[in-house]
Amino acid sequence: MEIDQSTRDFIRDHRVARLATADGDGRPTVIPICYVFDGEHIYSPIDEKPKQVAPRRLKRVRNIETNPHVALVIDDYAEDWTTLGYVLISGLAEILLPGDHASEHARAVTLLRDKYPQYLAMAIDERMMIKLTPTRIKRWGAQ
Amino acid sequence: MEIDQSTRDFIRDHRVARLATADGDGRPTVIPICYVFDGEHIYSPIDEKPKQVAPRRLKRVRNIETNPHVALVIDDYAEDWTTLGYVLISGLAEILLPGDHASEHARAVTLLRDKYPQYLAMAIDERMMIKLTPTRIKRWGAQ
Numbered sequence: 001m002e003i004d005q006s007t008r009d010f011i012r013d014h015r016v017a018r019l020a021t022a023d024g025d026g027r028p029t030v031i032p033i034c035y036v037f038d039g040e041h042i043y044s045p046i047d048e049k050p051k052q053v054a055p056r057r058l059k060r061v062r063n064i065e066t067n068p069h070v071a072l073v074i075d076d077y078a079e080d081w082t083t084l085g086y087v088l089i090s091g092l093a094e095i096l097l098p099g100d101h102a103s104e105h106a107r108a109v110t111l112l113r114d115k116y117p118q119y120l121a122m123a124i125d126e127r128m129m130i131k132l133t134p135t136r137i138k139r140w141g142a143q
Numbered sequence: 144m145e146i147d148q149s150t151r152d153f154i155r156d157h158r159v160a161r162l163a164t165a166d167g168d169g170r171p172t173v174i175p176i177c178y179v180f181d182g183e184h185i186y187s188p189i190d191e192k193p194k195q196v197a198p199r200r201l202k203r204v205r206n207i208e209t210n211p212h213v214a215l216v217i218d219d220y221a222e223d224w225t226t227l228g229y230v231l232i233s234g235l236a237e238i239l240l241p242g243d244h245a246s247e248h249a250r251a252v253t254l255l256r257d258k259y260p261q262y263l264a265m266a267i268d269e270r271m272m273i274k275l276t277p278t279r280i281k282r283w284g285a286q
Contacts, residue, residue, distance in 0.1 A: 016220035018161040018173055026169030027212040030161055032220065032229055069170040077159035077175065081261050086175055118224050 001134055010087050011037045020071045021063035029059050036111040042132040043108035045124040064093045085141030091134040098126055105129055153230050154180045163214045164206035172202050179254040185275040186251035188267040207236045228284030234277040241269055248272055
């Protein structure tokens with residue numbers, strides 16, 4: 001879909017977003033995520049340590065495999081409410097595995113490590129990745 | 144449900160949360176909200192000006208009326224990822240109207256205006272309010 005330049009910049013320049021997914025019964029969950037936006041898709045790695053919980057068992061992964069409809073909100077909070085605004089992205093998510101779609105997973109890893117040096121020390125190249133394809137973008141407020 | 148003191152404090156002390164709801168087809172949406180927590184329930188006013196969009200038509204209100212399952216995440220982002228953490232509240236939401244449940248709506252308005260002086264200038268006493276009853280609380284990370 002077509003996304004105007006200021007919305008692209010808003011999405012690209014932020015460091016955190018909150019991702020909502022829902023299970024097969026329509027029960028939502030929401031978590032903060034780090035992400036990159038290449039102008040077309042949004043990528044977010046599954047960066048939990050595998051020993052804590054098997055990645056496939058993560059709620060957001062199970063939800064996406066059952067129900068690909070997701071929503072992502074990007075906003076800043078401030079006490080001056082005249083400055084508040086958000087970008088809400090609705091779309092379809094899928095799970096990318098390392099090696100999937102030729103170099104797509106590897107390209108997303110590079111973009112993520114450029115944006116977040118923290119990922120240089122993490123094996124996100126060996127983990128699953130969420131790929132979000134926006135279908136609708138809503139802007140609200142002052143941003 | 145029982146909520147320990149440090150989790151209560153974390154919820155109470157934060158100024159913004161992100162609320163995920165889902166429609167009857169299980170499609171989620173998510174927005175930033177202001178809220179108060181009285182130790183048992185979470186209240187968030189519908190503060191859009193009625194002339195912009197009729198409150199009943201707001202997506203989150205329609206979703207809650209169709210599907211009361213909601214999720215709320217409260218977190219801070221920081222570049223030092225060792226400090227990251229969140230509280231994820233899953234629960235059931237309902238819409239309170241002014242005058243509902245004896246003084247419950249009015250009490251929530253008072254709590255909201257104590258927490259956010261910004262609401263003193265807004266007619267939240269005349270608007271709908273979202274009431275969230277937690278059924279499950281998950282803590283993750285450093286908080």
